[in-house]
Amino acid sequence: MKYQDLVSAMEGPVFSRNDLLLAGHKVYDYQLSLWVKKGYLIRLKNGLYAFGREMEKLRGEEIAFLLCQPSYISLESALAWYGFIPEIVYAFISVTSRVTRTFENPFGRFIYRHVKSALLWGYIEMKGKQGMYLLAEPEKALLDYLYLNLGRINSEADFKTIRLNRGEMEQTLDTEKFLTYLQAFEIKKMERWARLCLP
DSSP states (O other): OOHHHHHHHOOSSEEEHHHHHHTTOOOOHHHHHHHHHTTSEEEEETTEEEEGGGGGGOOHHHHHHHHSSSEEEOHHHHHHHTTSSOSOOOSEEEEESSOOEEEEETTEEEEEEEOOGGGOOOEEEEEOSSSEEEEEOHHHHHHHHHHHTGGGOOSHHHHHTTOOOHHHHHHHOOHHHHHHHHHHHOOHHHHHHHHTTOO
């Protein structure tokens, strides 16, 4: 298969080896490796590629969704998005029902933390330039963070190290929704710290 044939065969900026097979095209590993080396393709992970010429059009959040499904952006990434924490987050952090793992590629670092399937809800669909991705609602992002960091929060001093922006939270959080979501976690220890997040 020639590179131009690949460009013609794939409609979107990102494709997988499975997409090629389903479309009836055969491409060899050495060809893909050569096109990556030449900069024609970007390897996002094994078996998943983006066209180099489309790189400027793609957003990291969209890549985060494509790298691991089911998943949605949450935790520090979503907390920073909503202005709940002052830190700049240098990775795309998501939760998934799959195993905890990390990917690195030219778009950045992508971290996926495991939660049980029963907790994979509370997100909204966002439109990107080339596709879509899922982002935790503000209430769920905060609860996901507390849930996955409960082992490190044992005192008010520990809780204060999160450096939450109370003014932003007061304007954004829906108290009723937050408390309803909190009940679904069914963890007593979590309730104490979650309630401290409310005005």
